[in-house]
Amino acid sequence: MGGDHGPRVTVPAALDLLDRRPDASVILVGRSAEIAQELAKLGRNVDERMAVHEATEVVQMDEPPASALRNKRDSSMRVAIDLVKAGTAQCAVSAGNTGALMAISRFVLKMLPGVERPAIASFLPSQRGRTVMLDLGANVNCTPEHLLQFAVMGTALVRAIEHSERPSVGLLNIGEEDIKGNDVVKEAADLLRASSLNFYGNVEGDDIYKGTTDIVVCDGFVGNVALKTSEGLAQMLAAYLRQEFRRNLFTRVLALLALPVINRFKDRVDHRRYNGASLLGLRGIVVKSHGSADAFAFGFALQRACDEVQNGLLEMIRVRLEPSDVEKAS
Amino acid sequence: MGGDHGPRVTVPAALDLLDRRPDASVILVGRSAEIAQELAKLGRNVDERMAVHEATEVVQMDEPPASALRNKRDSSMRVAIDLVKAGTAQCAVSAGNTGALMAISRFVLKMLPGVERPAIASFLPSQRGRTVMLDLGANVNCTPEHLLQFAVMGTALVRAIEHSERPSVGLLNIGEEDIKGNDVVKEAADLLRASSLNFYGNVEGDDIYKGTTDIVVCDGFVGNVALKTSEGLAQMLAAYLRQEFRRNLFTRVLALLALPVINRFKDRVDHRRYNGASLLGLRGIVVKSHGSADAFAFGFALQRACDEVQNGLLEMIRVRLEPSDVEKAS
Numbered sequence: 001m002g003g004d005h006g007p008r009v010t011v012p013a014a015l016d017l018l019d020r021r022p023d024a025s026v027i028l029v030g031r032s033a034e035i036a037q038e039l040a041k042l043g044r045n046v047d048e049r050m051a052v053h054e055a056t057e058v059v060q061m062d063e064p065p066a067s068a069l070r071n072k073r074d075s076s077m078r079v080a081i082d083l084v085k086a087g088t089a090q091c092a093v094s095a096g097n098t099g100a101l102m103a104i105s106r107f108v109l110k111m112l113p114g115v116e117r118p119a120i121a122s123f124l125p126s127q128r129g130r131t132v133m134l135d136l137g138a139n140v141n142c143t144p145e146h147l148l149q150f151a152v153m154g155t156a157l158v159r160a161i162e163h164s165e166r167p168s169v170g171l172l173n174i175g176e177e178d179i180k181g182n183d184v185v186k187e188a189a190d191l192l193r194a195s196s197l198n199f200y201g202n203v204e205g206d207d208i209y210k211g212t213t214d215i216v217v218c219d220g221f222v223g224n225v226a227l228k229t230s231e232g233l234a235q236m237l238a239a240y241l242r243q244e245f246r247r248n249l250f251t252r253v254l255a256l257l258a259l260p261v262i263n264r265f266k267d268r269v270d271h272r273r274y275n276g277a278s279l280l281g282l283r284g285i286v287v288k289s290h291g292s293a294d295a296f297a298f299g300f301a302l303q304r305a306c307d308e309v310q311n312g313l314l315e316m317i318r319v320r321l322e323p324s325d326v327e328k329a330s
Numbered sequence: 331m332g333g334d335h336g337p338r339v340t341v342p343a344a345l346d347l348l349d350r351r352p353d354a355s356v357i358l359v360g361r362s363a364e365i366a367q368e369l370a371k372l373g374r375n376v377d378e379r380m381a382v383h384e385a386t387e388v389v390q391m392d393e394p395p396a397s398a399l400r401n402k403r404d405s406s407m408r409v410a411i412d413l414v415k416a417g418t419a420q421c422a423v424s425a426g427n428t429g430a431l432m433a434i435s436r437f438v439l440k441m442l443p444g445v446e447r448p449a450i451a452s453f454l455p456s457q458r459g460r461t462v463m464l465d466l467g468a469n470v471n472c473t474p475e476h477l478l479q480f481a482v483m484g485t486a487l488v489r490a491i492e493h494s495e496r497p498s499v500g501l502l503n504i505g506e507e508d509i510k511g512n513d514v515v516k517e518a519a520d521l522l523r524a525s526s527l528n529f530y531g532n533v534e535g536d537d538i539y540k541g542t543t544d545i546v547v548c549d550g551f552v553g554n555v556a557l558k559t560s561e562g563l564a565q566m567l568a569a570y571l572r573q574e575f576r577r578n579l580f581t582r583v584l585a586l587l588a589l590p591v592i593n594r595f596k597d598r599v600d601h602r603r604y605n606g607a608s609l610l611g612l613r614g615i616v617v618k619s620h621g622s623a624d625a626f627a628f629g630f631a632l633q634r635a636c637d638e639v640q641n642g643l644l645e646m647i648r649v650r651l652e653p654s655d656v657e658k659a660s
Contacts, residue, residue, distance in 0.1 A: 174470065205556065208562055209566040210565075224535070233538075235540070257584055261584060
């Protein structure tokens with residue numbers, strides 16, 4: 001029910017997933033009347049691969065997480081997470097309030113042993129493929145141990161999704177030299193060097209999009225700023241490009257001619273293809289879609305969740321939190 | 331002498347400044363033989379508006395600031411700052427090692443009264459014009475008081491350069507709500523609200539390029555990551571666009587046709603036009619150029635320094651550090 005568009009987006013995306021993934025089934029959680037209306041509009045009926053589960057409340061996008069946790073026990077978000085806890089569902093996907101989703105997930109599902117803080121991880125495009133970045137905003141204050149745990153979870157995510165055996169980990173800093181950065185980052189570098197992870201060393205902001213490492217680890221404040229800054233820059237560049245192509249008749253004709261090129265460019269950097277942030281560290285798989293996602297974008301978040309289930313992400317995180325890594329973190 | 335290109339870039343840019351600004355004069359500091367060679371190449375002689383000041387040493391780009399400060403007393407960087415201290419020069423511009431430039435400037439020039447930490451500030455393009463962002467890397471650990479002082483100095487910079495009377499200040503955070511962020515940011519918001527500055531409130535990363543406020547204040551770690559992330563994203567997008575236009579003969583012809591449009595777009599976002607970061611908080615005007623700047627870009631750093639002198643930036647910072655603001659910070 002969540003996100004800016006609710007069932008208008010989530011229902012068609014779920015139906016599309018059923019068509020793409022014959023082995024998947026979905027439970028649509030929310031106000032059943034609204035869901036039924038969307039299904040009717042699309043000419044689909046509930047069948048053995050699709051159930052509707054009633055939830056009468058909705059967590060508002062600007063609702064404080066604590067209030068959502070306390071007062072919205074019959075929200076679509078809470079009920080969906082409860083279904084994961086009960087084992088009825090293998091994963092939950094929501095386009096709703098991030099803070100509330102994190103708080104509810106943490107309360108209901110609990111943390112994996114050895115993980116003190118959950119993290120939000122997302123794939124970003126890079127010149128070499130994709131970079132996983134975490135944390136993107138779950139934790140504003142992190143210890144070196146938290147950053148090590150993020151590195152462990154990011155490694156498991158890349159292994160599960162990209163099937164690469166020993167993905168490289170970069171620690172986001174303001175210089176490549178070991179002496180740079182604040183104390184937390186310096187200590188985290190020591191922990192990472194001593195771990196069994198494939199630690200590359202310090203990376204800087206531009207390395208995210210260069211693809212210098214498979215994973216970039218940082219605290220949630222820095223990660224969130226980097227992500228939002230990127231969104232703002234991309235929007236500004238797109239607006240400028242549009243303005244230049246609309247300047248006069250000649251440039252408008254050019255824009256029409258260049259449409260296939262521009263569309264292919266847009267496709268490559270389409271943020272909708274990167275929609276779906278993983279809430280890592282929980283005893284269950286939860287994926288957060290961007291609130292403004294359309295059905296195309298929401299579909300990517302659904303597929304990410306399916307991939308995480310099918311490729312055994314939770315087990316990979318558990319295995320990676322082996323004594324050699326965790327000892328140093330405790 | 332500094333930067334990636336040395337006198338090959340700085341000398342022609344300085345000559346160009348003399349042509350543009352009849353009221354300016356320059357002192358070229360460095361190895362006089364190399365400078366003379368560049369001047370000869372360009373067919374120019376030393377005259378009453380241009381002097382050469384010998385400095386035999388060069389601070390290396392990767393040299394630790396402490397070592398540069400201790401051992402390079404006859405470096406071009408140190409000698410140029412000494413000239414500012416002596417009042418022989420009104421400002422210094424360098425494309426050299428940022429950390430060394432900051433350490434030397436702070437040691438030689440000292441801080442303005444009421445400023446505990448210097449900050450690096452730069453203009454960035456936005457959808458509404460330009461945004462000043464600081465700190466961009468001078469301070470990895472900041473107190474709320476430091477952030478307030480950055481806001482004061484950023485306000486003075488915008489007043490001096492953009493001539494706007496009450497520029498707005500945004501505090502970089504990971505959500506617009508007051509409850510968001512870490513303790514330092516929350517306390518800084520309280521200080522800013524109580525100050526006489528035009529405080530807008532919290533802003534997020536995307537607001538930098540939206541131009542929501544004239545000034546965005548953050549600690550140097552976050553600011554540096556945001557800046558470098560932007561550089562990386564811009565480079566990736568440029569590389570993708572180039573690849574798409576080079577895909578085949580048809581797209582190459584399109585690229586030729588679209589050249590005027592693309593060039594105008596490039597012009598608008600040309601980072602060279604934003605070259606020149608101000609080292610604020612010192613008892614003297616120092617501007618840092620990007621190490622890789624060409625003569626066109628270095629010229630913008632020179633002009634920024636001239637503007638800061640002519641528009642009385644130091645006095646504006648001093649006036650803004652009035653009791654009503656400083657009291658709360660002490």
